[in-house]
Amino acid sequence: MHEPEYLPHPLLRQRVRDVASGTEGELMAVVREEVRRVCGDPQYAPIAYIRMPSGREHTAAVSNIEATS
Incomplete structure (x- = not known):
């Protein structure tokens, strides 16, 4: 694993x-994390780590995040 x-x-x-x-x-x-393997080849995706006010972290697809005011 990379x-x-x-x-x-x-x-x-x-x-x-x-x-x-x-x-x-x-x-x-x-x-950028390995998310799965297809026919033995790794597939990667950018993952966003969001820290909530509680201190816990949530992961999300980078394409799903937007700035808040």
């Missing part, structure tokens, strides 16, 4: 919302 790769993102350390779940919090990291 090591996760941290990616830059313009909303890092800002308040965001996961539009799929409605979860809101601070975008802590965007990481």
